[in-house]
Amino acid sequence: MTDDAIAEPVRALIARMAPDTPQHVRDDERLIDDLGFDSIRLMELTVALERVFALPRQNPEDLADILRVGDVVGLVRGAAAGERR
DSSP states (O other), rough: HHHHHHHHHHHHHHHHHHHTTSSSOOOTTTTTTTTTTOHHHHHHHHHHHHHTTTTOOOOGGGGOOBBBBHHHHHHHHHHHHTOOO
């Protein structure tokens, strides 16, 4: 998959799920501080990513460093490349 084939759908999913509903999201935006995600919404995002992108089930403790949109894109990109977290 190309970068855009991964990054754009991930950003679009985040934008749809963000409480503040931005039109576009940038990789440097913080999920909680900039886009209004709370812990419940973050768990919903995790489940949606697992389903939409066929990710393996994520352990919440392993996601502590996922703070920005770019981190989420990197997670999905890594899963597509077969990397394990």
